[in-house]
Amino acid sequence: MSKIQHRNLYREVADRILDLIEQGELASGDRIPERELCERFGVSRTPLREALKVLASEGSVELLPNRGARVRQLTLKMVKDTYDLMGALEGLAGELACQHITDEEIADIRELHENLLGHYRNRELPDYFQVNRQIHEGILAASHNEALLEMYSNLSQRVKRVRYSKQMTDAFWQQAVEDHEAMIEALKQRDGRRLGQILRDHLSNKLEVASMDDVVDDRQRA
């Protein structure tokens, strides 16, 4: 039996709105129709409006006074800025992880890394992506810094709707795997400075393969 959901209604609504945005049902710049979503979710306007306010403070939604909420437009600059930030946070996470990581956590990550290599050899891209994410989450978690985790997941939520191009070239992929090899090595040696550096650079590669759907160029803002 699943755990009793004592969550707040507004958070539930917020998450469902985020889903709609991620799924693209609410597109970048779209107006968010209060009444319609209320009917759809079967809630009154009160929790829905609370959700919108929280989403605005989280950066996914824009609130125009007396003119409702809309899905925040992502500009190319915003995405780049966000990636810079995430890179810095991953870098810090790497440094902290090397200080605080437990043997158990290190073993878990190494196991994930083995899986990663397997998926790379078999050219199983979706599986590779999933394990890749798990490894990065593992390092973040190993930093044992709650505020860092929170901030990272907020940033990552903001750019979730950016779709990555499927044409991840072999060269990119190989580079990524080499990065991961180096990460594990640095982690093993608990070389925080180095792990931090690798993680920073690693992320900037990821940006290069991002195909910026839904992302508007800075000059043509709505």
Added chain:
Amino acid sequence: MSKIQHRNLYREVADRILDLIEQGELASGDRIPERELCERFGVSRTPLREALKVLASEGSVELLPNRGARVRQLTLKMVKDTYDLMGALEGLAGELACQHITDEEIADIRELHENLLGHYRNRELPDYFQVNRQIHEGILAASHNEALLEMYSNLSQRVKRVRYSKQMTDAFWQQAVEDHEAMIEALKQRDGRRLGQILRDHLSNKLEVASMDDVVDDRQRA
């Protein structure tokens, strides 16, 4: 004539609650009395509760389902974690600033630095603190990374209620001024890596002089 502020009521309320927290009128861990604040601010519960939800997502307030809001307790670990994060962000800001800063911005910061030195020589601590803050804000702004600014100011808001000990020793003070000298030098040479490093270390010094009033040790959590 100043621009008409068409701000949302909930944001107004949120800021006033933050003031109460900062002023210590609402202490760490205190329950936040809805009805009382409504009367005090002359608003209904709707905008007040919206404000609380936003403050919760910003990390200043804690929401217990069916049991109201309270001022989030700061543990020593949380403050340390937050300072680590702010250090990383300042470091990134330094790197980015060296890439993007304009000549005008650099001139402004150098002027502030001259003021800082003056206040140091005259032992004007409050003025020194103010100019110090302006310099750091200047570097942050010179990064030209909106998301970074937003995150940093959120973090800084969270730890605003931590009071710094007045007994800033001469040694600390001198070290801080030397750091600032090095910063300006790195900025002038646009040596991002170096400026980043200085900023990171600089902040960790600040933490050492923080006397942790209102901060609860991790073991004795409420």
Added chain:
DNA sequence: GGAATGAATTTTGAATTCATAATAACTTTG
């Protein structure tokens, strides 16, 4: 035909109301 003006409609912002959960106060009983 098109811009401008002024209702009618819709949408938003905020107060109020209502139902339910939590807390406090009061019995009752051992």
Added chain:
DNA sequence: CAAAGTTATTATGAATTCAAAATTCATTCC
């Protein structure tokens, strides 16, 4: 008198209501 149970009170969560602002639509006038 203390512990357990019961009722009263208060606080919270969410729906509803009401007022103000924005938008739409029709009409007038050039």
